[in-house]
Amino acid sequence: xxxxxxxxxxxxxxxxxxxxxxxxxxxxxxxxxxxxxxxxxxxxxxxxxxxxxxxxxxxxxxxxxxxxxxxxxxxxxxxxxxxxxxxxxxxxxxxxxxxxxxxxxxxxxxxxxxxxxxxxxxxxxxxxxxxxxxxxxxxxxxxxxxxxxxxxxxxxxxxxxxxxxxxxxxxxxxxxxxxxxxxxxxxxxxxxxxxxxxxxxxxxxxxxxxxxxxxxxxxxxxxxxxxxxxxxxxxxxxxxxxxxxxxxxxxxxxxxxxxxxxxxxxxxxxxxxxxxxxxxxxxxxxxxxxxxxxxxxxxxxxxxxxxxxxxxxxxxxxxxxxxxxxxxxxxxxxxxxxxxx
Numbered sequence: 001x002x003x004x005x006x007x008x009x010x011x012x013x014x015x016x017x018x019x020x021x022x023x024x025x026x027x028x029x030x031x032x033x034x035x036x037x038x039x040x041x042x043x044x045x046x047x048x049x050x051x052x053x054x055x056x057x058x059x060x061x062x063x064x065x066x067x068x069x070x071x072x073x074x075x076x077x078x079x080x081x082x083x084x085x086x087x088x089x090x091x092x093x094x095x096x097x098x099x100x101x102x103x104x105x106x107x108x109x110x111x112x113x114x115x116x117x118x119x120x121x122x123x124x125x126x127x128x129x130x131x132x133x134x135x136x137x138x139x140x141x142x143x144x145x146x147x148x149x150x151x152x153x154x155x156x157x158x159x160x161x162x163x164x165x166x167x168x169x170x171x172x173x174x175x176x177x178x179x180x181x182x183x184x185x186x187x188x189x190x191x192x193x194x195x196x197x198x199x200x201x202x203x204x205x206x207x208x209x210x211x212x213x214x215x216x217x218x219x220x221x222x223x224x225x226x227x228x229x230x231x232x233x234x235x236x237x238x239x240x241x242x243x244x245x246x247x248x249x250x251x252x253x254x255x256x257x258x259x260x261x262x263x264x265x266x267x268x269x270x271x272x273x274x275x276x277x278x279x280x281x282x283x284x285x286x287x288x289x290x291x292x293x294x295x296x297x298x299x300x301x302x303x304x305x306x307x308x309x310x311x312x313x314x315x316x317x318x319x320x321x322x323x324x325x326x327x328x329x330x331x332x333x334x335x336x337x338x339x340x341x
Contacts, residue, residue, distance in 0.1 A: 006058075006059070011055070012059065015052050015055050015056050015059075016056060016059070016061070016084075016096060017096045017097070017098055018052055018098075019052070019056050019061060019084065020084050020092075020093045020096035020097050021096070021097045021098045021099055021100075022038075022042045022044065022049075023042075023086065023093070024038060024042070024053070024084075025061070025077055025081050025082065025084045025085050025093075026085055026086050027041050027042070028062065028075055028076065028077050028081075029077060029085060033074040033075050033076065034072040034073065034074055034075070035049060035050040035053060035072065035073065035075075036072060038053070038075075053075060056081075057075065060078055060080045060081070061077075061078060061080055061081035061084070062075040062076060062077060062078060062081050063075070063076045063078055084096070091155075102148055102151060103148065104144055104145050104147075104148040105145055105148035105149040105152055106148075108131070108138075108142075108145050109293065109296075109297065111130035111131065112125075112126050112127045112129075112130040112131070112296045112297060113292075113293070113296055114130070115129055115130055115296065116292065116295075116296055119295050119296045123299075124299055125295065125296060125297055125298050125299040126296050127296065127297050127298070135297050135298055153182070153244070154185075156244065156327070157185060157186060157243075157244075159326075159327045160243070160244075160274065160325060160327055160330060161185070161186050161189045162189070163325050163326055163327070164186070164189075164190075164243075164274060164325075164332065165189050165190055165193040165194070166193070167323070167325075167332070168272065168332065170190065170193070170194045170197055171194070171196075173194075173197060173238055173239045173270075174196075174197070174198065174238055175197070175198045175199070175200070175236055175237045175238055175239075176190060176197060176198075176199050176200070176237060176238075176239045176240075176241055177199070177200045177201075177202060177233065177234055177236075177237035177239070177240045177241065177264070178190075178199060178200070178201050178202065178241050178243070179202050179229050179233065179240055179241060179242045179245065179257070179261065180202065180203060180229050180242065180245045181201045181202065181203060181211075181241070181243070182203065182207065182211070183207065183210045183211050183214045184201050184203075184210075184211035184212075184214040184215040184222075184224075185214055186241075186243060187199045187201050187215060187218075187222060188214055188215050188217065188218060188222075191215075191218040191221055191222060192217070192218060197221070198221045198222070198223075199215075199218070199221060199222045199223070200222070200223045200224075200225055200234050200236070200237060201215065201222065201223070201224050201225065202225050202227055202229060202233065202234060203224075203225075203226065203227075204226065204227075204228070205226040208224050208226045211224055212224060229242075229245075229257050229260060230253070230256055230257065230260065231260070232260060232263065232264070233260045233261060233263065233264035234264070235264055237264065237265075237269070238265075238266070238268075238269050238270065239269070239270045239271070239272055240261040240264065240265065240269070240270070240271045240272070241271075241272045241274070242257065242258075242261070242271065242272070242273050242274070243273075243274040244274060244275065244276075245257070246258075246273060246275055246300075246303070246308075246311075247275055247276065247290070247294050247300050247301060247302050247303065248294065248298050248300045249298070249299075249300050250299050250300060250301070251301070251307075251311065254300075254303075254311055255311050255314055255315060258271065258311055258312055258315050258317060258335075259314075259315035261317075262315045262316050262317050262337055265337045266337070267337055268336060268337065269336065269337050270320075270334055270335065270336050270337075271312070271317055271334070271335040271336075271337075272332060272333070272334050272335075273308060273332070273333040273334075273335070274325075274330065274331070274332055274333075275302070275303065275308070275330070275331060275333065276290055276302055276329040276330050276331075277302070277303065277304060277305055277308075277329065277330075277331045278291060278302050278303060278304045278307075279304040279305055279306075286328070286329060287302055287329050288302075290302050305319070305322055305331070305333065308333050312335045316337060317335035317336065317337055318335060318336055318337075319333060319334070319335055320334050320335065320336045321333070321334035322334070
């Protein structure tokens with residue numbers, strides 16, 4: 001019962017963030033294992049820091065070695081605490097650091113996360129309730145937040161794009177339409193790696209000019225089309241690629257996007273969806289976290305493979321392939337129109 005109380009208390013996430021902000025795991029790893037040494041390194045009050053260390057140790061971030069007579073208690077990192085090291089590949093410490101300027105986006109999320117109860121009651125996003133504007137409009141109004149958001153998306157894309165470019169059978173594709181493809185960096189990579197491939201980028205008018213500069217090295221094989229993916233899609237693609245987009249939308253709207261792709265496809269054409277899946281297995285907690293974040297920000301959701309199969313089936317698409325990426329939780333899902341290819 002007391003553990004549940006601690007997990008539900010605001011002190012738990014706050015104490016973990018203080019730990020990350022002060023880089024206590026890195027300092028302990030470097031050999032600063034006593035409260036006095038850690039307080040000296042961080043410029044904090046020794047007694048207060050000791051109380052935080054005691055709490056997060058009970059949560060499992062550190063273990064405590066009882067002090068010999070006249071000595072000090074020492075702390076050692078646990079496997080859980082090691083995740084907060086600055087060089088950990090998951091890069092979680094940055095997400096929790098109060099003072100990291102690059103997490104402006106995450107800090108902006110927090111008031112909306114605090115309104116989760118309202119989202120649960122209504123099923124609707126609460127970002128506008130928290131900030132006075134819907135999510136995308138708020139990003140546009142705050143360039144620093146938008147920059148932080150785009151940097152976060154770029155970090156994910158930089159890990160996904162090389163694998164997508166080499167792992168899918170692009171040699172069998174003549175023309176790919178990148179649906180909602182942002183600034184065109186993914187399409188640039190695909191066309192650079194596969195010289196026989198042609199591409200079309202479908203994006204909003206406000207993004208097209210930036211994309212024009214991005215794809216300039218392959219401009220002869222790349223068309224830019226300004227428009228919405230809720231309207232009829234550009235024709236001519238034998239693969240319609242939707243990367244990290246469907247989760248931004250409700251089932252109704254995600255179905256509309258897939259439906260527009262299906263309308264544009266010839267029989268045997270393909271829709272390739274790249275998304276984090278709820279049933280990814282390796283990192284289910286992060287997938288569930290992202291699912292709740294989509295709820296409060298946009299009214300969207302993360303989905304399972306079966307969820308996507310159902311959405312595609314409703315618009316005449318058959319799920320024909322599913323493969324994991326090395327990036328935890330992310331999958332490539334292929335649909336065809338008119339059965340198997």
